[in-house]
Amino acid sequence: MAYQCVLGEQRYQFQDLKALMARATPLRSGDCLAGVAAQDAQERVAAQMLLADLPLKTFLNEALIPYETDEVTRLILDTHNTAAFAPVAHLTVGDFRDWLLSDQADTVTLQQLAPGLTPEMVAAVSKIMRVQDLIRVAAKCQVITRFRNTLGLPGRLSTRLQPNHPTDDPMGIAASVLDGLLYGSGDAVIGINPATDNYQAVTTLMQMLDDVIQRYDIPTQFCILSHVTTQIEAIHKGVPVDLIFQSIAGTEAANTSFGINLALLGEALEAGRSLQRGTLGNNLMYFETGQGSALSANAHHGVDQQTCETRAYAVARHFDPLLVNTVVGFIGPEYLYDGKQIIRAGLEDHFCAKLLGVPMGCDICYTNHAEADQDDMDMLLTQLGVAGINFIMGIPGSDDIMLNYQTTSFHDALYIRQVLGKKPAPEFEAWLQRQGIFDAQGRLSTGSQLPGAFAELNLNLR
Amino acid sequence: MSDPVIHNSWQLLRRFTDARIGLGRAGISLPTREQLAFQLDHARARDAVHLPLDEDALQQQLHEDGFEVYRLSSRVRHRQEYLQRPDFGRRLNEASVDYLQHQANQRSAPDTLIVIADGLSSTAVAAHAAPMARRLGAALNHEGLRPGPVCLVSQGRVAVGDEVGELLHARSVILLIGERPGLSSPDSLGIYYTYAPRVGLTDAARNCISNIRPQGLSYDEATDKLMFLLMESYRRELSGVQLKDTSVRKNTSGLESSKQNFLLPGKH
Numbered sequence: 050m051a052y053q054c055v056l057g058e059q060r061y062q063f064q065d066l067k068a069l070m071a072r073a074t075p076l077r078s079g080d081c082l083a084g085v086a087a088q089d090a091q092e093r094v095a096a097q098m099l100l101a102d103l104p105l106k107t108f109l110n111e112a113l114i115p116y117e118t119d120e121v122t123r124l125i126l127d128t129h130n131t132a133a134f135a136p137v138a139h140l141t142v143g144d145f146r147d148w149l150l151s152d153q154a155d156t157v158t159l160q161q162l163a164p165g166l167t168p169e170m171v172a173a174v175s176k177i178m179r180v181q182d183l184i185r186v187a188a189k190c191q192v193i194t195r196f197r198n199t200l201g202l203p204g205r206l207s208t209r210l211q212p213n214h215p216t217d218d219p220m221g222i223a224a225s226v227l228d229g230l231l232y233g234s235g236d237a238v239i240g241i242n243p244a245t246d247n248y249q250a251v252t253t254l255m256q257m258l259d260d261v262i263q264r265y266d267i268p269t270q271f272c273i274l275s276h277v278t279t280q281i282e283a284i285h286k287g288v289p290v291d292l293i294f295q296s297i298a299g300t301e302a303a304n305t306s307f308g309i310n311l312a313l314l315g316e317a318l319e320a321g322r323s324l325q326r327g328t329l330g331n332n333l334m335y336f337e338t339g340q341g342s343a344l345s346a347n348a349h350h351g352v353d354q355q356t357c358e359t360r361a362y363a364v365a366r367h368f369d370p371l372l373v374n375t376v377v378g379f380i381g382p383e384y385l386y387d388g389k390q391i392i393r394a395g396l397e398d399h400f401c402a403k404l405l406g407v408p409m410g411c412d413i414c415y416t417n418h419a420e421a422d423q424d425d426m427d428m429l430l431t432q433l434g435v436a437g438i439n440f441i442m443g444i445p446g447s448d449d450i451m452l453n454y455q456t457t458s459f460h461d462a463l464y465i466r467q468v469l470g471k472k473p474a475p476e477f478e479a480w481l482q483r484q485g486i487f488d489a490q491g492r493l494s495t496g497s498q499l500p501g502a503f504a505e506l507n508l509n510l511r
Numbered sequence: 512m513s514d515p516v517i518h519n520s521w522q523l524l525r526r527f528t529d530a531r532i533g534l535g536r537a538g539i540s541l542p543t544r545e546q547l548a549f550q551l552d553h554a555r556a557r558d559a560v561h562l563p564l565d566e567d568a569l570q571q572q573l574h575e576d577g578f579e580v581y582r583l584s585s586r587v588r589h590r591q592e593y594l595q596r597p598d599f600g601r602r603l604n605e606a607s608v609d610y611l612q613h614q615a616n617q618r619s620a621p622d623t624l625i626v627i628a629d630g631l632s633s634t635a636v637a638a639h640a641a642p643m644a645r646r647l648g649a650a651l652n653h654e655g656l657r658p659g660p661v662c663l664v665s666q667g668r669v670a671v672g673d674e675v676g677e678l679l680h681a682r683s684v685i686l687l688i689g690e691r692p693g694l695s696s697p698d699s700l701g702i703y704y705t706y707a708p709r710v711g712l713t714d715a716a717r718n719c720i721s722n723i724r725p726q727g728l729s730y731d732e733a734t735d736k737l738m739f740l741l742m743e744s745y746r747r748e749l750s751g752v753q754l755k756d757t758s759v760r761k762n763t764s765g766l767e768s769s770k771q772n773f774l775l776p777g778k779h
Binding site for chain 1: 517518519520521523524525527528529530531532533534536539540541545549550552553556557559560594595596597598631691692693694695696697772773774775776778
């Protein structure tokens with residue numbers, strides 16, 4: 050069905066729903082590259098006005114990517130909860146924005162609504178929201194998950210300790226792990242991106258991180274971010290595995306390019322749960338996403354990159370993950386050109402995921418060929434902190450020497466916690482205090498000496 | 512007055528990693544010295560992306576090493592476009608296509624072709640392309656292979672090498688390109704190798720040798736790897752995922768070692 054309107058002298062026409070969604074999207078380079086962006090600023094607003102008048106129900110009757118050929122569409126429509134949707138079923142996209150901003154939409158109401166929302170509804174409303182809207186509504190959402198600690202509680206902000214090393218050298222990784230722990234990082238996960246997907250290298254790192262967590266009795270979990278099939282193989286061979294990682298996208302074709310499908314993710318979840326390693330809860334999947342992944346796999350079906358991204362959250366929530374994060378600035382300037390586009394995308398991703406009930410974090414990051422710098426990251430970090438982000442990355446001095454990009458540092462996490470009065474996950478916070486890393490008031494107290502159980506370490510070993 | 516910066520004794524662990532550990536803190540923030548060191552590294556990486564390659568100087572160096580040089584351009588008109596339109600950087604502009612078609616009619620097909628593109632780091636290409644080409648030229652001659660003219664493509668992406676190779680009817684293409692600069696590695700050169708190059712191939716048809724720079728892979732190591740791939744490729748008449756580099760076993764000593772890890776004393 051075509052959509053049209055007249056603004057002043059100009060008639061605007063959009064040939065179908067996905068064209069309307071794409072042209073209503075705030076400017077970003079990836080949509081220009083795909084040829085789906087609005088031609089000019091006025092056409093964008095015309096599309097936003099038409100989108101605002103669209104009943105939310107439309108998205109249940111008109112699939113952007115055909116049901117017959119895409120298993121993500123089938124997942125979205127087959128698992129839609131009509132009863133949960135009922136409170137907003139009569140609203141248009143524009144009314145839905147007003148409702149979300151009203152006092153009626155409180156934390157509990159939004160939690161109950163989540164299964165009734167589809168990614169397309171959530172993406173649509175985000176396109177007509179300002180940054181402060183994205184922040185304010187997300188701040189009302191609460192998604193709490195558990196494995197060996199409790200993540201996503203109000204007043205808490207967690208970090209993934211990311212001790213990457215270009216050759217997966219265990220000593221180099223151990224050095225970054227120790228540095229991170231002594232700066233209070235690692236409650237979301239201690240997670241390594243291995244330099245290769247080599248089975249032996251991956252399982253060596255799994256064993257090492259398991260040893261570290263057990264020796265120091267750290268209430269956290271580890272993950273080696275290799276392909277899901279490598280991690281399933283490790284489980285079957287008796288290697289310790291806490292969280293199971295996989296990159297996911299919002300279309301079946303893009304997931305195929307990652308070498309995965311929904312059945313394989315289900316198999317992974319089952320294998321992980323069979324180990325029963327979680328002490329407080331059973332959330333054990335860790336997913337990463339990012340706008341532009343479907344386009345870069347030439348698997349976007351003419352759908353804008355932000356809507357494709359939001360569809361990935363439907364994949365994520367189906368598997369009850371502990372952690373999901375958007376690696377927002379990693380993909381490069383052909384998808385998100387500058388700090389402005391990266392910041393908006395990070396806030397959209399967080400808002401959309403939280404509204405869908407996904408435990409969202411963000412890799413607040415940029416590459417050196419993007420028009421962005423540390424100031425942009427500080428802005429996004431501060432805004433996501435206010436919006437109630439579940440977790441961010443923590444890396445020594447913001448410099449990932451393996452992946453060659455910049456993300457948030459251990460220091461950055463301490464900054465955002467201090468200015469917003471936030472704390473790590475409660476179980477991890479208690480551990481930091483027992484170790485003498487934090488003082489009784491929750492302030493970092495490590496100085497030049499190694500504290501607690503680390504005091505006996507011989508750092509001069511060759 | 513006491514030093515407002517709290518220093519970290521575990522900084523000595525930096526002998527195990529280039530990661531920025533043990534930076535110390537001013538309150539909970541980065542000390543001035545570390546903050547400015549980061550800014551300098553970011554400035555170097557930014558300049559590697561944005562400073563134009565001095566192609567005249569590179570051409571001069573290549574001439575001195577006895578290479579004939581063709582100067583070509585992709586369809587990209589300026590750097591902002593290069594960064595947002597990878598599709599334009601993968602194809603030659605019309606003038607370059609005409610020029611190569613004309614040249615191809617005048618000369619015999621080369622055994623292989625060295626193509627140099629600025630890519631995302633002019634710093635890497637300025638520093639490493641000429642010495643790398645010199646070593647490759649010598650190694651190819653040693654095998655009795657005649658490389659054609661060195662083709663210098665401005666604002667080029669990896670795939671542009673395949674179009675150059677196809678137009679000159681080259682049996683293979685060796686593309687030298689500036690890699691996406693890291694904060695600690697702004698000058699890293701990459702080599703992409705394609706057998707039977709033609710427009711439309713994907714990365715699956717190419718072999719990559721990455722991280723060529725003084726602190727990474729040396730020119731000689733890179734030359735050995737490339738020559739191994741090329742000779743295997745000529746024997747099997749293919750390149751890409753089916754052609755693995757088995758020349759050098761990856762150094763896994765760190766992984767397999769029974770060395771004691773300082774963080775796990777008593778464990779082997």
